[in-house]
Amino acid sequence: MKRAKLQAAIVGGTPDDIEQSFYEALHNADIEQLMACWAEEDDIVCVHPGGPRIIGPGAIRAAFEAMFANGSVQAHPERIHKVVSLACAVHHLVExxxxxxPQGAKQAFVIATNVYQKMPQGWRMVAHHASPGTPNDSADVGVKPTVLH
Structure with a gap:
């Protein structure tokens, strides 16, 4: 099953498929699967909570390799809000x-935006921007429209 998801990231897939593969790679500390989700473009960008802007596949790979040296990342995407067009998808979510x-397992919240672009190889991540969140981020602010125009 893991191989099938990796294959989806390599061959194409939807933005949702790529996002699922990205978080699975974090859970498994699998750098190859994680990098297969990213576009192979020099201008891809990643920002980790409180961190600097990381640009390019080599720098992004190095940042995740350093993170995985401490183990996997158990980030669970929740409350995903999607904006999708023909060639771009933006997913804004709470991780x-x-x-x-030392006191045991705890939960932290991160506000993240994942941007996907349709490439010749299929959908790929071009940006991941994460900011520190709070327990209050478990609820959205604002009102969803009741009528679509």
Whole structure:
């Protein structure tokens, strides 16, 4: 099953498929699967909570390799809001992250935006921007429209 999801990231897939493969790669600390989700473009960008802007596949790979040196990342995407066009998809979501502290397992929240672009190889991630969240991020602010125009 893991091979099938990796294959979907390599061959094409939808933005949802790529996003699922990305979070699965985080859960498994699988750098190859994770990088297969990204576009192979020099201008891809990643920002981790409180961190600098990381540009390009080599720098992004190095950042995730350093992260995986400490183990996997148990980030669970929740409350995904999607904006999709023919060649671009933007997913804004809350990541519920399981962290181990001296007091035991805790949950942290991260606000993230994942941007996907349709490439000749299929959909690929071109940006991942994550910011520190709070427990209050478990609820959205604002009102969803009741009528679509």
């Amino acid at each position: 519920r992250v399981e962290v181990i502290t």
